[in-house]
Amino acid sequence: MKKKSEIPECIQKCGVEYAFKRIGGKYKGRILWHLGLQKVLRYGELSRTLPDITTKMLTQTLRELEDDKLIIRKMYHEVPPKVEYSLSDTGWELMPFIEHLHNWGKKQLETESVGPAAGS
Amino acid sequence: MKKKSEIPECIQKCGVEYAFKRIGGKYKGRILWHLGLQKVLRYGELSRTLPDITTKMLTQTLRELEDDKLIIRKMYHEVPPKVEYSLSDTGWELMPFIEHLHNWGKKQLETESVGPAAGS
C-alpha cells in the first residue's frame, strides 16, 4: 500500500494544509511549473530541466504527483524506454496559482536583490 | 572532502523555487491563511487556531515569515505581554493564491472521499 499524503481529519477543514502537502514538496512546484510550460516532458528532459534534482528524488516526486493524480505518466514499452509526463486535468487546475506564485516570486527576487537580478 | 554539487544560480530563478521556500514550510501556508482571514491574531490565538503546532515551531515560523516580510509583528510592552501578528502588503499579495489553493484543496478532499473508497 502506497503511503500518499495522509491528512489528519481534524485539520481537513483548512484545505490549505491538504494542498500544501500535495504540492509543497521541495520540487513539486517546479516540476508542475515546467510541465505546465512544456505540456509534456520525458524523464530525461525533466532531469535536464531540473539538474539539481537527483534521479531518486525526481522519480520519487513524480510518483507522488502521479499518485495524487496531478500528473500523467505515459510509458512506451520500447527500446530504448520512453516515458512521458504531463499534467492531468487536476494538475492543470493548479497552473494559474503556480503562475501567480511564479510572478510573485520573481517580483520578490527583483525587489530584494537590487543587484544581480539575472532574469528567469 | 567531497565537494557538494553547487547549484548554478541560473537554474532556479524561475520564482517558483523562491516562492515555495518562502511559504512552503509545514505551517506557513496555514498561518498566512488564518492571518488573511482574521486580519490580526495574537500569539495565543494563533496557537489555539493551530493546535498541532508547538510553541517552538510557531515562534520559529513566525520569525521566518517576519524575516521574509510577509507578516508584521506588533509588540506591546505591557503586562501581561501582548503581541499581534498581521499580514504585510507583500503577504496580502499571496492571499489570492492561498485562497484558491484552499478551495482547490477542499474540492480535492471532497472528490477523494467520494471516489475510491479504498479504506485506509
Next chain:
DNA sequence: CGGAATCCACGGCGATACTG
C-alpha cells in the same frame, strides 16, 4: 533511457522544561 535500491547526512520538527 528510465528508473530501482541502498546507504547515510542533515535538519525539520516534536516534546519538554524554563523565563520575563
Next chain:
DNA sequence: CAGTATCGCCGTGGATTCCG
C-alpha cells in the same frame, strides 16, 4: 502571555550503484 532553550527522533533528500 509570549516566548526560549535543549535534546533527539526520523523523515527528507543526497550520492552512488545497479538493472530491464
